Amino acid sequence: xxxxxxxxxxxxxxxxxxxxxxxxxxxxxxxxxxxxxxxxxxxxxxxxxxxxxxxxxxxxxxxxxxxxxxxxxxxxxxxxxxxxxxxxxxxxxxxxxxxxxxxxxxxxxxxxxxxxxxxxxxxxxxxxxxxxxxxxxxxxxxxxxxxxxxxxxxxxxxxxxxxxxxxxxxxxxxxxxxxxxxxxxxxxxxxxxxxxxxxxxxxxxxxxxxxxxxxxxxxxxxxxxxxxxxxxxxxxxxxxxxxxxxxxxxxxxxxxxxxxxxxxxxxxxxxxxxxxxxxxxxxxxxxxxxxxxxxxxxxxxxxxxxxxxxxxxxxxxxxxxxxxxxxxxxxxxxxxxxxxxxxxxxxxxxxxxxxxxxxxxxxxxxxxxxxxxxxxxxxxxxxxxxxxxxxxxxxxxxxxxxxxxxxxxxxxxxxxxxxxxxxxxxxxxxxxxxxxxxxxxxxxxxxxxxxxxxxxxxxxxxxxxxxxxxxxxxxxxxxxxxxxxxxxxxxxxxxxx
Numbered sequence: 214x215x216x217x218x219x220x221x222x223x224x225x226x227x228x229x230x231x232x233x234x235x236x237x238x239x240x241x242x243x244x245x246x247x248x249x250x251x252x253x254x255x256x257x258x259x260x261x262x263x264x265x266x267x268x269x270x271x272x273x274x275x276x277x278x279x280x281x282x283x284x285x286x287x288x289x290x291x292x293x294x295x296x297x298x299x300x301x302x303x304x305x306x307x308x309x310x311x312x313x314x315x316x317x318x319x320x321x322x323x324x325x326x327x328x329x330x331x332x333x334x335x336x337x338x339x340x341x342x343x344x345x346x347x348x349x350x351x352x353x354x355x356x357x358x359x360x361x362x363x364x365x366x367x368x369x370x371x372x373x374x375x376x377x378x379x380x381x382x383x384x385x386x387x388x389x390x391x392x393x394x395x396x397x398x399x400x401x402x403x404x405x406x407x408x409x410x411x412x413x414x415x416x417x418x419x420x421x422x423x424x425x426x427x428x429x430x431x432x433x434x435x436x437x438x439x440x441x442x443x444x445x446x447x448x449x450x451x452x453x454x455x456x457x458x459x460x461x462x463x464x465x466x467x468x469x470x471x472x473x474x475x476x477x478x479x480x481x482x483x484x485x486x487x488x489x490x491x492x493x494x495x496x497x498x499x500x501x502x503x504x505x506x507x508x509x510x511x512x513x514x515x516x517x518x519x520x521x522x523x524x525x526x527x528x529x530x531x532x533x534x535x536x537x538x539x540x541x542x543x544x545x546x547x548x549x550x551x552x553x554x555x556x557x558x559x560x561x562x563x564x565x566x567x568x569x570x571x572x573x574x575x576x577x578x579x580x581x582x583x584x585x586x587x588x589x590x591x592x593x594x595x596x597x598x599x600x601x602x603x604x605x606x607x608x609x610x611x612x613x614x615x616x617x618x619x620x621x622x623x624x625x626x627x628x629x630x631x632x633x634x635x636x637x638x639x640x641x642x643x644x645x646x647x648x649x650x651x652x653x654x655x656x657x658x659x660x661x662x663x664x665x666x667x668x669x670x671x672x673x674x675x676x677x678x679x680x681x682x683x684x685x686x687x688x689x690x691x692x693x694x695x696x697x698x699x700x701x702x703x704x705x706x707x708x709x710x
Contacts, residue, residue, distance in 0.1 A: 217426045223269045231382030238377045251348035252356035255365040257379030260417035267357045271324045280326040323354050331360035342633050346370045381416025401434035409440045426473040431525045459492040459534045460543045467536035478527040482508050488549045497539045505533030551620050565614045572608050592619045605635035
């Protein structure tokens with residue numbers, strides 16, 4: 214089932230609920246941007262609609278967006294490469310037109326969105342805070358900074374921007390949103406159920422929508438009894454989810470936990486199947502495998518029909534069914550292992566190994582035995598993210614390949630964003646190294662001294678070179694694919710780090 218927070222995200226500012234004053238001030242900032250040229254800080258509690266408002270404004274103004282969020286490493290270099298380039302373009306076409314830095318066609322602008330701008334600090338974001346301050350002062354495009362804590366930002370940055378506070382959304386404003394979603398999803402509801410969800414989330418509209426979706430999962434109607442009113446985590450990592458299902462929570466609680474994990478039911482089923490025997494007694498495991506078999510049948514229907522509404526039944530069996538199969542609760546720490554055969558056919562595995570082999574100058578067998586396991590370990594669950602993006606760029610991987618290597622769900626936003634960032638990284642590498650300096654091996658007819666026998670290759674940014682050649686040019690001019698050692702075989706990935 215699609216995430217309702219995305220499906221019902223406001224497309225215009227008029228649809229933003231509960232912050233009319235802030236919404237109007239934000240619209241005024243955009244309409245008068247030519248006059249003041251300032252960046253703006255939208256601040257307030259999580260889930261009140263700040264990021265949604267930014268994207269809705271862009272739709273209203275006909276502006277494209279460039280977004281750098283908390284999952285990116287916001288060093289000065291990254292900010293200048295991703296956000297700075299867009300913010301300092303006079304127009305999308307890269308031309309100032311006739312109106313100067315802030316003139317020209319307003320519909321050709323880009324809105325640069327920097328999410329969680331209050332979390333840039335320490336050595337991890339080295340130089341990031343000062344880079345953003347410089348960016349907002351020099352930019353020739355409108356910039357929106359999203360923050361939860363206004364005073365966690367530097368004074369220099371706060372003083373350089375206009376600021377607009379988004380307040381917590383009142384329960385009175387949340388309920389109509391929930392009611393509208395129920396009607397659009399053709400779900401009957403008790404008014405008390407919507408009231409409980411709105412009151413429980415205490416101003417967090419996004420959280421309320423997530424709780425509504427969790428309560429409605431697999432139902433045509435919801436009552437107050439269907440709503441779980443205990444504290445709801447904003448998100449749940451995979452290993453706490455496994456603890457919840459295999460050790461700790463009731464069937465109903467385990468099902469709610471499944472909704473908070475950023476993985477598909479296919480992925481969750483594989484994890485549970487692979488780690489079941491590490492926790493369950495034989496009789497418990499026998500019952501659990503029965504319900505996992507049912508989950509797999511529903512997943513088969515999804516694959517056969519592409520009807521993803523069947524996912525709900527797979528989740529019911531995989532999470533609630535497995536939790537109900539155990540006789541009690543247990544504690545302690547368990548080492549959970551990644552599934553050995555991840556979703557994706559043998560064809561996917563073969564394609565991944567072949568791509569690694571081609572990019573690294575190795576045999577497919579070596580790629581399968583020696584390289585793939587290390588890539589899987591280093592990028593497990595797409596962490597660290599920067600390395601996963603670099604790997605994706607170096608081997609020109611798609612969502613299915615990234616999912617296979619990292620063990621993350623192919624359809625998750627996490628994998629999709631990594632592939633998108635990798636495509637941009639590859640494009641930058643092609644541009645930066647199009648003069649022939651990116652790779653100097655003997656691939657594609659190149660000479661041993663690093664010169665390309667095809668003079669057009671450097672100008673067209675040949676894909677085999679831009680993807681990270683396995684062999685770098687030897688300083689003495691005698692490096693070849695046949696004599697490269699193991700370290701040189703991995704140089705392609707380093708080109709993107």
